Amino acid sequence: MTTLTITSPAALVTAPLDADDPEGLARLLVKVTVERGFRCGSYKERCLRRRIAVRMRAKGVHTFDDYARVLDADAHEYDRLLDALTINVTKLFRNWDSWSALAAKALPKLWDVTGGAMRVWSAGTSSGEEAYSLAALLHRHAESRGETARLDGALVLGTDIDRASLAAAARGTFGDAAFADTPAELRERYFPGALPAAAAPELRSLVAFEHRDLLLEPPPAGPWHLIVCRNVLIYFDRQTQEVLFERFHEALAPGGMLFLGKVETLLGPARQRFAAVDQRERIYRRL
Ligand SMILES: C[S@@+](CC[C@H](N)C(=O)[O-])C[C@H]1O[C@@H](n2cnc3c(N)ncnc32)[C@H](O)[C@@H]1O
Structure with missing residues (x-):
């Protein structure tokens, strides 16, 4: 020995x-x-x-x-x-500028197309902060239009390879560090109460979580109106990233959007299959 x-x-x-x-x-x-x-x-x-x-x-x-x-x-x-x-590092509304651009430039268009029954996939969601952030922006948009009833058919599905992170996501409670990038208005509205603060019921009814390995399994059954994949693909080699961009393209509904955020860049042949909605925040629309 x-x-x-x-x-x-x-x-x-x-x-x-x-x-x-x-x-x-x-x-x-x-x-x-x-x-x-x-x-x-x-x-x-x-x-x-x-x-x-x-x-x-x-x-x-x-x-x-x-x-x-x-x-x-x-x-x-x-x-x-x-x-x-x-590498499970994450936060609610991580890089707020990117979320702000998503709320202004993508959600209103997707809302018009789907009538509120929007299906969003957060791929590599970690402990769910990204999915709850999406649910909050979606709910806020619906509320601003007086159309929360339309959210009945909406879904934010968070998937990850890491089961412990997914268990935390399902609990939906967050400590102080998770809120570092969260505007006060969103924190008070959707995560009220003492720390660890629980996501409001309006968000919980929108989110679901499931285990999925992006490398070994196909995307969850779509089509998806918005795919969010941030701070995940950078860990993969270029060839793998290119394959995943093609898969995201196939999984999106016509006119659906891909939100990568500042860290990832759209690579390979898939570049021809998307148009930029916001180049800086890497928000793209499926062609
Ligand atoms: C740095 S976190 C990003 C979390 C969130 N998207 C964000 O930007 O805050 C990366 C996540 O990717 C997940 N991940 C890594 N490899 C994966 C794979 N093959 N399939 C699915 N998820 C994976 C990790 O478990 C981790 O939760």
């Missing part, structure tokens, strides 16, 4: 990694893909490498093979690694 090198806590931060071991890394990524169904091959290698390095340092191991043995012996660490690889 191989003995793992355990270093002192102080050394964990600076423990050198055997980072120049491409075969060791490849073996580890295949292991995680096969054993946990997390398709590492589609993610950018430097992101995976960085996240794995953090976990290796935390466990005080220096080689990928030693870390693989840690995973065999410690199911909890395996979960921690998966958690690190999925």
Whole structure:
């Protein structure tokens, strides 16, 4: 049996990694893909490498093979690694400027087309902040027109690969940090009460959550009037991003919209299949 090198806590931060071991890394990524169904091959290698390095340092191991043995012996660490690889950072109304543009330029048009029965897919929703943000803007738009009854057929579906995040999304309660980008008016209206603040019933009735791996499964049954996928595709390699843009295009209803936000960029052949609604905030309309 191989003995793992355990270093002192102080050394964990600076423990050198055997980072120049491409075969060791490849073996580890295949292991995680096969054993946990997390398709590492589609993610950018430097992101995976960085996240794995953090976990290796935390466990005080220096080689990928030693870390693989840690995973065999410690199911909890395996979960921690998966958690690190999925990167669940999110906030309500994250980057408010982008949401503001969506509310002004996309929602009114989509409302006119759908008569309120709007179907929205938040792909890579993490713990649901994005889905609740969408539900709040949709409800606010309906309320401003005195047409909340029309929301009966509306749906905001949040999907993610991470089941723990989805369980948090279903609870729909949020701590202070989740509100850092939230305008006071929206917080008071839709997340009243003490922290952790629960989403108002009007939002809860609009949202649903389900597990879905964007890489292994097709989009949920559509068509969708709006697909929101933010801070997710940047972790995938270019080829995978291009495939997903094509899938989003197919899943959208004619005239439906794709909201990427500032971080992602529309790539590949799909660029010809969308027109910009707001180039800066990366809001596109399906052609
Ligand atoms: C940084 S969060 C983005 C959350 C939210 N969209 C936002 O912008 O605030 C990235 C999310 O993508 C999810 N994710 C990563 N790979 C995925 C995959 N293959 N299928 C579905 N979701 C995935 C992660 O679990 C994580 O919740």
